Amino acid sequence: MYKDILSNDAKGSIRKYFDEVTKKWYFSIVDVIGIVTQTSDSRNYWKVLKNRLKKAQNKLVTDCNQLKMRASDGKFYLTDVADSHTLLDIIKIISPTHLESFDRYFDQINSLSQNADASDQKLSTLASFESDEVAELPIDLINNETVIIIKSFVPCIAPESLSVTVGYDTVTIEGERPSQNIKNNSNYFLQEIYWGKFCRLIKLPALIEIDRVDCSISHGLLIITLQKINLSRTKKIKILNAMY
DSSP states (O other), rough: OOOOOOOOOHTSSSSSEEEEEEEEEEHHHOOOOOOHHHOOOOHHHHHHHHHHHHHHTTTTTTTTTTEEEOTTOEEEEEEEEEEHHHHHHHHHOOGGEEEEEEEEHHEEEHHGSSSSSSHHHHHHHHHOSSSOOEEEEOOOEEEEESSEEEEETTOOOGGGGEEEEEEEEEEEEEEEEOOOOTTTTOOSSSEEEEEEEEEEEEEEESSSEEEEEEEEEEEEEEEEEEEEOOOOOOOOOOOOOOOO
């Protein structure tokens, strides 16, 4: 007879986030691994497993993403996350006997995206209105032949309150929309605008020139233009006549 090994406490310890764009739930990988393996160092367990998967060129690694999630110290850190399908494949590698329990759990959570509870759960998971919470910033990404363009609405935010960090294949946008002290205001009948910190780590579809980035804000619209690295470019090298 089937017995669910996932207790309510265990379920509550799995950090998760609902992405309105992809309509998917993403779960903290180290939280799931901690339950599956019962190890006290699930972060190191995942680090070793991830390196092993990378060496084997397993696509599970590329299917994982990163989001900022609250840690046990109350602060937010970038955390490896994956959707339910990817996590089930990871669990299958670690301990196939846990598949049924987690399959049922993921089905329950994924069903939230089919009704109004999804937005409520998303709000309580990552985007509540407390000052130390961090929400994910929605974006548009345009992938042209030579440039990548990222657009996002950031109204009521001064340019100096925004931080844009670029790597060769990633862009991170961070900022904060100042709190309006509305949390305890009983006069609010409806409140849907997010006030507080936000962050978005974007995996780029191509390598870019980090010294050729244009960033501007116009009427609350942030536009970041990134020049792609031309990997087909060649350069002829002159051979010097060395004297011996």
